[in-house]
Amino acid sequence: GAGVSQSPSNKVTEKGKDVELRCDPISGHTALYWYRQSLGQGLEFLIYFQGNSAPDKSGLPSDRFSAERTGGSVSTLTIQRTQQEDSAVYLCASSFRRGEKLFFGSGTQLSVL
Amino acid sequence: GENVEQHPSTLSVQEGDSAVIKCTYSDSASNYFPWYKQELGKRPQLIIDIRSNVGEKKDQRIAVTLNKTAKHFSLHITETQPEDSAVYFCAASIRGGSQGNLIFGKGTKLSVKP
Numbered sequence: 422g423a424g425v426s427q428s429p430s431n432k433v434t435e436k437g438k439d440v441e442l443r444c445d446p447i448s449g450h451t452a453l454y455w456y457r458q459s460l461g462q463g464l465e466f467l468i469y470f471q472g473n474s475a476p477d478k479s480g481l482p483s484d485r486f487s488a489e490r491t492g493g494s495v496s497t498l499t500i501q502r503t504q505q506e507d508s509a510v511y512l513c514a515s516s517f518r519r520g521e522k523l524f525f526g527s528g529t530q531l532s533v534l
Numbered sequence: 535g536e537n538v539e540q541h542p543s544t545l546s547v548q549e550g551d552s553a554v555i556k557c558t559y560s561d562s563a564s565n566y567f568p569w570y571k572q573e574l575g576k577r578p579q580l581i582i583d584i585r586s587n588v589g590e591k592k593d594q595r596i597a598v599t600l601n602k603t604a605k606h607f608s609l610h611i612t613e614t615q616p617e618d619s620a621v622y623f624c625a626a627s628i629r630g631g632s633q634g635n636l637i638f639g640k641g642t643k644l645s646v647k648p
Binding site: 452 | 576631632639640
């Protein structure tokens with residue numbers, strides 16, 4: 422596709438369940454980022470992938486959060502044992518060059534009941 | 535760690551007036567400064583960026599200025615229109631590779647009143 426694609430666009434889950442969020446970056450983009458955005462707040466960095474290098478996981482808020490990127494393309498963010506405070510929009514972005522001209526997906530709105 | 539401070543957090547202007555948003559950064563090695571616009575319920579989108587080898591860049595009604603000595607950069611929007619209402623995020627590149635080499639400010643909510 423022409424842009425960064427995220428799915429699902431909305432996810433409602435019950436507290437304690439696991440969820441998987443998917444990001445399909447722009448073809449050829451080696452850098453991939455995940456951010457979390459709570460209502461009315463800024464962009465909270467979660468994790469960054471660059472090519473085949475080890476990811477920068479410094480922003481993951483707890484060990485319930487994990488992410489992987491397969492084949493240097495599609496990425497999945499997994500949240501285990503979801504809590505109500507996990508409710509937010511999860512944004513994925515990709516770029517051709519690290520740190521420059523990020524293209525964002527439309528996000529996944531996660532609601533934990 | 536490195537950070538980017540953005541001011542003001544909210545800004546309200548009358549249609550046709552100018553709006554200025556300012557950011558300061560801490561990493562003296564920062565050399566790339568993008569601005570993103572996020573309309574309500576939409577994704578952030580890059581609207582303008584500047585590199586450290588220039589002091590100013592313009593694109594129609596928007597411009598960005600950079601003062602490397604003082605380590606601050608600003609977004610200027612002239613002749614504001616209601617469709618300029620959005621949250622604006624500044625960012626600065628950082629060395630060392632952390633956070634994907636990019637640190638964002640906390641955002642400025644701009645409201646343009648018709």
